[in-house]
Amino acid sequence: MRGSISVSALLLAASLGATPVFAQTAPQTPPEQDSSTQLDEVIVTANKREQRLIDVPIAVTAVGAEQLQNSGVSDIRELTGLAPSVQFQTPGGGADSSIRIRGIGTTSTNPGLESSVGVVIDGVTRARTGVALSELGDLQRIEVLRGPQGTLFGRNTSSGLINIVTREPSFTGVEGRLEGTYGNYSDMRLAGAVNIPLSDNAAFRLEASSETRDGFYQDANSAETLDNLDRQFVRAKLRYEPSETLRWLFSADYTNRDENCCVAVLAIAGPTYGLVNTLAATHGDVGYTSTDPFDREVSKSSNRQNQEDIVDWGLSAQADWDLGFGTLTSITAYRSWEAYRSQDFDHSGADLGFFAPDGLHQSFDVFTQELRLQGTHGIVD
Structure with missing residues (x-):
């Protein structure tokens, strides 16, 4: 009880003896934000119109040009490191693949x-x-749209969509780039691009790349290495804006692949291991060389060929016409894709199953026409 009375007395004395001091309050100004901490605004076209990513009401992963360049992405299969929700399955090469989101x-x-x-x-x-x-x-960017997208993008998008936007020609000036890379297995890649303004309202852009690499796997029945790379690519774009309300974009591209794909390694020696080796020995080949997949040793029959040749090319023309109350967009495109494959698909020297050279043929010739009117007028959006 005594302690509580003395503490109260001290507090009362302190409050009576205190002299109030009044200071004028200065208006607070927000601190300047360091430019290094400011985030660039991400613009996407997930709804087929340019919007800020934060305003898009769907689940989108957007990867910008700088991040794509720093990560070295040149094929959408390399996107898995930047968008973990995307998985690719390519058991038989580029012609035999699937995507999951x-x-x-x-x-x-x-x-x-x-x-x-x-x-x-x-x-x-x-x-x-x-x-x-x-x-x-x-x-320019890659957008991964998760979930059904059939309302705006049509059929075959029930699981999601990958929207890829490449760089357009620019009116700002002549610019270009040239880069080369070298890696193990004699991997050599050369890529370049040039942008040339033709006039105040026309510009041209040309891109090309070539990559070759030795195979990862040594064939036990020949001096050949398998699963190599040999691919070339070229694309040209022309941008033309005859007026402030009309814009044209023409594009043409060509891709060629000539590779000896694909092989498989033996992970477990089953009950037919000895039989396969015996059958292969009857015509002077090795059935299996190793049961350790990390040895990177494979076998195919010496009279068979693993081959994957792909030719892919296309043309497109896009027109955007500003009508005042909205924009009318027309995209006309034609694409041709053709693949030839041969493969020793028993993946041994026993010669049990194979596709003959050019025996597996796939091709698609597709013409598409999209006509879209979008804009805002009153309560209509």
Whole structure:
């Protein structure tokens, strides 16, 4: 009780003896934000119009040009490191592949089945997943749209969509780039681009790349290495704006692949291991060389060929006409894709099953026309 009375007395004395001091309050100004901490505004076209990413009411992962360049992405299969929700399955090369988003997608790689994950490059839909696995050139951004997108992008997008936007010609001035890379297995890649303004309202852009690499796997029955790279790509774009309300964009691209794909390694020696080696020895080949997949040793029959030749090319023309109350967009495109494959698909020297040279042939010739009117007028958006 005594302690509580003395503490109260001290507090009362302190409050009576205190002299109030009044200071004029200065208006507070927000501290200047360091430019290094400011985030660039991300613009996407997930709703087929330019919007800030924060305003788009769907689940979107957007990867910009700088991040794509720093990560070295030149093929959408390399996107998995930047968008973990995307998975690619390529058991038989570029012509035999599928895409999943959030683990959902068409499980079969049969080219007769349409994918449930759509791929759109510069507004043009690619008919099958394998058709989309090509060189991309200089990229502006890649958008991964998770969930069904059929309302705006049509069929084959029930699991999601990958929207790829490549760089357009610029009126600002002549610019270009040239880069070369070298890696193990004699991997050599050369890529370049040049942008040339033709006039005040016309500009041209040309991009090209070439990459070669030795195979990862040594064939036990020949001096050949398998799963190599040999691919070339070129794309030209012309941008023309005859007036302030009309804009044209013409594009043409060509991709070629000539590779000896694909092989498989033996992970477990089953009960037929000895039989396969015996059958292969009857015609002077090795059945299996190793049961350790990390040895990177494979076998195929010496009289068989593993081959994958792909030719992919296309033309497109896009017109954007500002009508005042909205924008009328027309995208006309034609694409041709053709693949020839041969393979020793028993993956041994026993010669049990194979596709003859050029024996597996796939091709798609697709013409598309999109006509879209969008804008805002009163309560209509």
